[in-house]
Amino acid sequence: MIPRLYVTVDLAPGRQFAAEERTAHYLKNVMRREAGAPVILFNGRDGEFEAHLAEIAKKHVTIEVGALRRPQVGTPDVWLCFAPLKKDAVDFLVEKATELGVAAFQPVFTKHTATTRLNLERLSANAIEAAEQTERLTLPAIHEPLSLSDLIANWDPARRIILCAEAGPALPIGEALSALKSDVNKSNAWAIICGPEGGFARSELDLLSKLPFVTPVGLGPRILRADTAALAALAVFQSILGDGAERPPAPLTPIGQSPE
Ligand code: SAH
Numbered sequence: 001m002i003p004r005l006y007v008t009v010d011l012a013p014g015r016q017f018a019a020e021e022r023t024a025h026y027l028k029n030v031m032r033r034e035a036g037a038p039v040i041l042f043n044g045r046d047g048e049f050e051a052h053l054a055e056i057a058k059k060h061v062t063i064e065v066g067a068l069r070r071p072q073v074g075t076p077d078v079w080l081c082f083a084p085l086k087k088d089a090v091d092f093l094v095e096k097a098t099e100l101g102v103a104a105f106q107p108v109f110t111k112h113t114a115t116t117r118l119n120l121e122r123l124s125a126n127a128i129e130a131a132e133q134t135e136r137l138t139l140p141a142i143h144e145p146l147s148l149s150d151l152i153a154n155w156d157p158a159r160r161i162i163l164c165a166e167a168g169p170a171l172p173i174g175e176a177l178s179a180l181k182s183d184v185n186k187s188n189a190w191a192i193i194c195g196p197e198g199g200f201a202r203s204e205l206d207l208l209s210k211l212p213f214v215t216p217v218g219l220g221p222r223i224l225r226a227d228t229a230a231l232a233a234l235a236v237f238q239s240i241l242g243d244g245a246e247r248p249p250a251p252l253t254p255i256g257q258s259p260e
Pocket residue numbers: 163164165166167193194195196197198199200217218219220221222223224225226229230
């Protein structure tokens with residue numbers, strides 16, 4: 001297994017740099033790699049590169065960047081606005097939504113949100129790990145939490161909101177998104193919003209549903225848990241309006257072997 005790592009430095013063939021502490025620790029102490037060992041790197045900007053460990057010293061690990069493996073490509077511009085959940089549920093949500101290609105996380109405090117604290121650093125670490133695993137070339141952004149009213153007051157109306165509405169006369173999500181897809185003035189920027197375990201307050205659903213840039217959708221006859229609802233909505237979004245309709249990429253040539 002060749003480790004695939006997110007780094008913050010600029011990447012270009014021939015460049016050498018000292019790995020950040022997290023990466024150096026992982027390579028040296030967890031993976032027990034030695035000088036010369038291959039790694040794969042991405043930074044969210046420059047694409048994905050082959051690389052190898054040039055030097056392993058007591059205090060640092062030096063990495064040398066090799067050839068470009070894949071050029072940078074973006075991800076569909078879809079945010080997930082979610083009400084903070086308990087630790088395990090929020091960790092699960094961030095990991096899985098990153099795998100499903102979400103562009104940004106926007107925590108939103110609603111009336112019935114039970115959790116008051118959110119550790120953004122931990123969310124970011126979970127997102128990095130999921131992005132490394134899932135061959136993404138980007139990291140999702142993690143925005144500062146906002147109250148629902150502040151979110152709406154500052155919302156860019158060009159970013160259409162898909163509201164997961166557990167009550168009311170919303171169209172099923174597949175139908176609603178297919179209609180949005182065939183709209184000639186289709187938006188390029190999207191967000192999915194899901195309520196907390198306690199659900200949206202009636203007044204919140206009414207307020208959101210009235211906004212011209214909001215499309216309420218239903219996720220079927222069962223009431224899903226907040227994390228399940230967000231992930232189900234994101235999966236359907238990707239297959240209709242996102243990149244889920246694209247063919248999977250051809251397998252890459254393993255490092256150090258020439259293509260056949
Ligand atoms: N306690 C609430 C349910 C909350 S479920 C109740 O009993 O009504 C948490 C969130 O998941 C909801 O606010 C909604 O955004 C989303 N959700 C769950 N099931 C859904 C469904 N069938 N359709 C649309 N959204 C759903």
